[in-house]
Amino acid sequence: MTQLVLFNVFNGLIVGAFYALMALGLSLILNLSGVINFAHGGFLAIGGYVAYALIPYVGFWGALLLAPFVTAVLGLIVERLLIRRLYGRDPLYSLLLTFGLAFMFEDGTRFIWGAQSLPYQVPAWLLSPLSSAYFFLTGYRLFMVAIVAIAVGGLFLILTYTRLGVRIRAGTLDLETVSVLGVNVRWLRSLNFGLGVYLAGLAGVLAVGQLGLQPTIGSSLIMPSFVAIIVGGLGSLPGTLLGGLLIGVASGVTTVFFPSATEAVMYVMMAAVLMVRPRGLLGEEGRL
């Protein structure tokens, strides 16, 4: 029993790490530009498929490095051509636009790579369990957690210590002032969008090794990322991280005791958080 619970807590942590990685990208874009990027799941799927397409040429490690960049470049193009036109307009429009993009990405990947699940090759030595008692601790899972940890750590370092990161954080608080101080806000928004999409692409590359590669992978991960943001706190990146991990573990534990509520439990958590603390666990005052 303990082992079963441990197994599911660990599983939940991994899933939660995906949610968090994806939600962090969403949060970055939402906080700076006020855009809910519904196509984020689509970018995640594209990250996975690009990695799949790259593996024969550059191998597993090369794909892990390159695919998120390719996804980010695609994100930059989308931002430049489409989303940029909608800044400052009613958020309804960017929401609808990215919603349409999500449809197109999902259907596009289905058109190119087919609807059936594709095999994704992970190096064999990563798949073997580390110990027989804790069979679920395969190398790949630990590896995923490590990569997510590195990515999140890197993100927070960028935001704290680089000029770009400081400007992003300042822009989140008051974009107009940042603009008046001579920062090119158009570039700032572009780079920020690219950074967010990079995280989605990375999440995609990691997720397909665990969940399999199919066109619907994006739409199945986007809702939990929304919940992660709401639970963790609107406007707070540490909150988003916490929210992702929390709902991941919660649904992992629920799988043990009440399997049919696995998905529903995160929404119950969201309702509870909204009832007690509408701005979310680590949300800032006055950002609603």
Place this chain on the structure above:
Amino acid sequence: MRSDLTKQASNIVVWLLLATVPFWLPKVPGGYLELGSRALVLGLAAMALNFLLGYTGVLSFGHAAYFGLGAYGAGMTIRYLVPSTGLGLLIGTLVGTVAAALIGPLIVRLRGVYFAMVTIAFGQVFYFIAFRWSNVTGGDDGLTNWTRQPLDLLVTRVDIEHSSTAFYYLALVVFAVAVGVMAWLLRSPFGRTLIAIRENERRARFLGIPVDRHIWISWVISCAVVSVAGALYALLNNFVDPRALYWSQSGDFVIMAVLGGMRSFWGPLLGAAIFVALQDVLSSHTENWMSFVGLFFVLVVLFFPRGVLGMIRRRVTT
């Protein structure tokens, strides 16, 4: 005065067109009556959404939840409780309205994108319930093995079960009542207050208007009418499946409202008609209709942000 006259005239035209759908729609190439019923029912949902979106200025992206609850409420009533169309409609509406009223207090303090995000997320709960509770709801296969029942009026019995024309008129009557109520509310002081909140929430608050409570009431009314539409939708298809609750359905309602024109009362109905017709054509011609619907969303946002009626009105005034 003149604008009042044109308004009256356009109202009369709309109602005449709606009342004669069974006569002219089958004569249009590619048209058939079920398509008209579907446009009418989805149009009602889009108009209900617009009560909130266009007239209160609150961005809800989760209306499919209440649409689906209405649909399941109606379907399950007829399947499990009483084989009565009227009762199905009533209970379906009640289920959706109560759920909306309970969720309302959790979300009325949020605004803008955050309101949208929380409403989307809440919608998913009901999707998963319908999906997982499969021995009652039929799960992914949907709720089957039931049909809408003939309608017993006091003097006569209307066979809406087999006559799609009769069903269309039942839907039209329900539509007329729901739309009439919404129009009446919008013209009342309450409706004017909602518009004031849309235009300038802070000023409305300073005038002493309890903004959160107004948004809550507007949300409940909007969701109630959406669940009426959902119940009708279930009756129309004699079938409900979890996709009626899925977030992509919510997006469809929003695009209908935007496409037709959010600032006009009839806009969403027009948007629904265009959307339904387009979907019908696309899904019979291509497997990749999802891409085209997505592209359609993008094009509407980039080129028709005011909607068809908004564009026409703008051209007339300039």
